[in-house]
Amino acid sequence: MSTDSFVRIQASQGWVPVKLQELWEHRELIYFLAWRDVTIRYKQTIFGATWAIIQPFLTMVAFSIFFGQLAKIPSDGIPYPIFSYTALLPWNYFATALAKSSNSLVGSQNLISKVYFPRLILPVASVLPALLDFAIAFVVLLGMMVFYGIAPTPAMALLPVLLVVTVMCALGTGLWLSALNVEYRDVGYVVPFLTQIWMVITPVAYPSSLLDEPWRTLYGLNPMVGVIEGFRWALLGTHPPEVLIVLSAVISTLLLVSGAFYYRRAERTFADIA
Amino acid sequence: MTDVAVRVENLGKQYHIGERAHYKTVREGFSNLVAAPFARLRGRQHIPAPSKHFRSNTFWALRNVSFELKQGELLGIIGRNGAGKSTLLKILSQITEPTEGVADIRGRVRSLLEVGTGFHPELTGRENIYLNGAILGMKRAEITRKFDEIVAFAEVERFIDTPVKWYSSGMYTRLAFSVAAHLEPDVLIVDEVLAVGDIGFQQKCLGKMEEVGHQGRTVFFVSHMMHAVTRLCKRIILIDAGKLMVDGPADEVAGEYMDAIVGTGATRTWAEPTAAPGNGGVRLRSVRVRLEDGQMTDEVDMRHPVAIEMQYDVLDAGLVIIPSYQFFNKQGTCLFTSADLRRSSRQSPVGRYTSTCWIPGNLLAEGMIFTTAEIKSVDPHVVHVFEHHAVAFEVKNRIPGDLSLDSFSGDYLGMVRPVLDWTTDVASLPSDAAILA
Numbered sequence: 001m002s003t004d005s006f007v008r009i010q011a012s013q014g015w016v017p018v019k020l021q022e023l024w025e026h027r028e029l030i031y032f033l034a035w036r037d038v039t040i041r042y043k044q045t046i047f048g049a050t051w052a053i054i055q056p057f058l059t060m061v062a063f064s065i066f067f068g069q070l071a072k073i074p075s076d077g078i079p080y081p082i083f084s085y086t087a088l089l090p091w092n093y094f095a096t097a098l099a100k101s102s103n104s105l106v107g108s109q110n111l112i113s114k115v116y117f118p119r120l121i122l123p124v125a126s127v128l129p130a131l132l133d134f135a136i137a138f139v140v141l142l143g144m145m146v147f148y149g150i151a152p153t154p155a156m157a158l159l160p161v162l163l164v165v166t167v168m169c170a171l172g173t174g175l176w177l178s179a180l181n182v183e184y185r186d187v188g189y190v191v192p193f194l195t196q197i198w199m200v201i202t203p204v205a206y207p208s209s210l211l212d213e214p215w216r217t218l219y220g221l222n223p224m225v226g227v228i229e230g231f232r233w234a235l236l237g238t239h240p241p242e243v244l245i246v247l248s249a250v251i252s253t254l255l256l257v258s259g260a261f262y263y264r265r266a267e268r269t270f271a272d273i274a
Numbered sequence: 275m276t277d278v279a280v281r282v283e284n285l286g287k288q289y290h291i292g293e294r295a296h297y298k299t300v301r302e303g304f305s306n307l308v309a310a311p312f313a314r315l316r317g318r319q320h321i322p323a324p325s326k327h328f329r330s331n332t333f334w335a336l337r338n339v340s341f342e343l344k345q346g347e348l349l350g351i352i353g354r355n356g357a358g359k360s361t362l363l364k365i366l367s368q369i370t371e372p373t374e375g376v377a378d379i380r381g382r383v384r385s386l387l388e389v390g391t392g393f394h395p396e397l398t399g400r401e402n403i404y405l406n407g408a409i410l411g412m413k414r415a416e417i418t419r420k421f422d423e424i425v426a427f428a429e430v431e432r433f434i435d436t437p438v439k440w441y442s443s444g445m446y447t448r449l450a451f452s453v454a455a456h457l458e459p460d461v462l463i464v465d466e467v468l469a470v471g472d473i474g475f476q477q478k479c480l481g482k483m484e485e486v487g488h489q490g491r492t493v494f495f496v497s498h499m500m501h502a503v504t505r506l507c508k509r510i511i512l513i514d515a516g517k518l519m520v521d522g523p524a525d526e527v528a529g530e531y532m533d534a535i536v537g538t539g540a541t542r543t544w545a546e547p548t549a550a551p552g553n554g555g556v557r558l559r560s561v562r563v564r565l566e567d568g569q570m571t572d573e574v575d576m577r578h579p580v581a582i583e584m585q586y587d588v589l590d591a592g593l594v595i596i597p598s599y600q601f602f603n604k605q606g607t608c609l610f611t612s613a614d615l616r617r618s619s620r621q622s623p624v625g626r627y628t629s630t631c632w633i634p635g636n637l638l639a640e641g642m643i644f645t646t647a648e649i650k651s652v653d654p655h656v657v658h659v660f661e662h663h664a665v666a667f668e669v670k671n672r673i674p675g676d677l678s679l680d681s682f683s684g685d686y687l688g689m690v691r692p693v694l695d696w697t698t699d700v701a702s703l704p705s706d707a708a709i710l711a
Contacts, residue, residue: 036394115387272370
């Protein structure tokens with residue numbers, strides 16, 4: 001019998017530590033929750049995995065026709081379809097992960113009020129399933145690179161890092177919003193709107209080279225700017241985004257850390273309110 | 275094994291009530307959030323600013339609750355709905371924080387406040403076992419190891435790869451309970467989950483819970499099924515209006531609860547001799563309803579015999595004591611009286627007596643039976659004890675899930691329902707009757 005563990009239950013006040021070790025101990029639960037979301041989606045939809053391709057692909061087609069052909073938006077000398085598709089991959093991941101994570105708490109009320117587990121698990125698990133969509137859509141991107149005859153650059157090795165920054169950015173924002181969502185249901189209305197605006201101020205349909213300094217750096221405070229320009233640089237060989245990537249990483253980290261602490265602080269009321 | 279596993283000290287939980295209690299306005303929220311760090315800088319403890327919406331609308335769901343639980347002890351928690359039982363369990367399960375007080379728990383805690391938490395209808399039985407197991411805190415390897423056992427206990431082998439949305443509610447509940455029953459914590463917290471499924475499965479669950487109790491685990495057990503609580507737990511705490519009212523031996527507390535809160539119960543015990551009904555000659559100490567197997571109960575199957583047992587002290591040697599019972603139905607009609615007349619010819623020596631009256635099966639009609647205990651002596655005729663409605667129990671006809679009893683589904687009239695001998699003969703029709711056919 002393991003009596004080595006000991007819990008003291010009492011009222012906590014103010015800011016409390018983020019218990020990463022406890023989170024690690026519950027990694028299997030994170031896996032099962034993410035696996036559940038993926039499994040259920042495939043059981044409920046007819047097209048299943050195909051959606052991961054249809055969505056960015058059709059968006060890319062629409063963008064190419066209206067922004068690329070008609071509006072003649074520049075694309076840093078890259079064919080517009082692959083230029084926009086490369087940006088749509090991290091963007092779609094970000095938008096999906098953000099929507100899922102900001103709803104992760106409210107959507108799990110029954111769990112929160114009946115079982116104890118580190119509450120951070122919910123938003124963390126909710127940003128994972130979209131990675132599968134990303135991976136599937138990425139295969140199509142590789143096909144497009146072959147089609148357009150674009151050779152991968154050595155910077156492609158940095159893709160995992162860029163992806164991690166994207167996850168951090170989505171999770172960080174998601175932590176803030178999911179905790180706020182429990183108390184202020186306004187968040188449910190804010191998220192779709194926020195995502196829409198955020199996409200406009202992110203270089204998905206256009207290159208960030210349209211902006212001159214010092215505006216470009218200011219623009220780079222949006223952490224998704226560095227990530228998306230990073231993807232284009234690593235895959236398509238556009239200009240290295242240098243400072244934008246650093247900004248992106250720093251801000252995403254700040255979002256994640258502050259989000260985790262805010263979440264932990266708000267956590268104690270979840271079961272009572274939800 | 276005498277280590278203290280759980281120590282609860284002055285535990286309290288305050289809730290805000292009122293229409294807008296749950297949703298703060300954004301403005302308030304932000305001002306609190308912004309002010310908090312500054313309050314901290316000034317060295318003040320941060321106290322959440324009371325919102326104007328619920329400043330006065332607070333209540334204590336639980337207050338000043340203290341007790342200790344030794345490792346391996348089974349504690350029953352009883353009380354009315356809304357008394358604070360679930361709040362206590364939620365605090366101990368770390369689902370919600372207490373407002374004041376401390377609870378120390380040694381060992382791995384697992385709680386079972388609901389069966390099937392996290393079950394998803396689209397997933398198969400197999401998938402749900404893994405998901406639910408993980409949610410309840412089991413490791414994947416542990417689930418794999420116990421998988422066959424879980425499935426066998428739930429009796430769903432054939433449907434294990436069918437989505438649970440196609441399960442009958444019985445199968446669903448059995449599977450859900452089965453996963454939970456295979457947890458192996460040091461401290462287990464169980465709320466009202468046995469009140470599910472048919473009687474047969476309930477008995478199986480109860481057996482499983484007893485097994486858990488014998489494995490040296492510390493268990494908190496809340497149930498409205500009083501016989502389940504008294505069967506599992508030697509010790510019970512009674513919570514009412516957020517306060518711990520009584521903490522003591524199971525039979526005593528259960529009796530007190532049934533008596534004081536629900537009305538008349540199936541067990542009545544008088545711990546204080548001076549408070550017990552009686553006089554200098556005879557004192558009644560307890561009255562209980564029990565079954566053939568000795569189990570105390572407040573529910574009796576119509577087909578089975580039931581015993582009413584009274585314990586009393588005879589303090590005066592010269593009396594000829596006759597114990598008796600009167601049985602009443604809910605309408606107040608006396609169904610019959612029974613007395614132990616075999617003792618009426620000799621004097622009763624001083625001592626503690628236990629008199630048991632057996633009511634055979636297939637006699638009582640469905641419904642509540644209130645029992646009045648009387649102890650009198652003859653020659654001279656003195657009534658020493660007359661305890662009106664000392665205990666009550668419910669006679670049940672059709673136990674859910676058991677269709678074997680009979681096929682007659684109509685209501686029986688009458689205050690008793692004895693099973694009597696019948697004969698029915700048949701002969702060929704006489705010619706004058708056959709004309710009418």
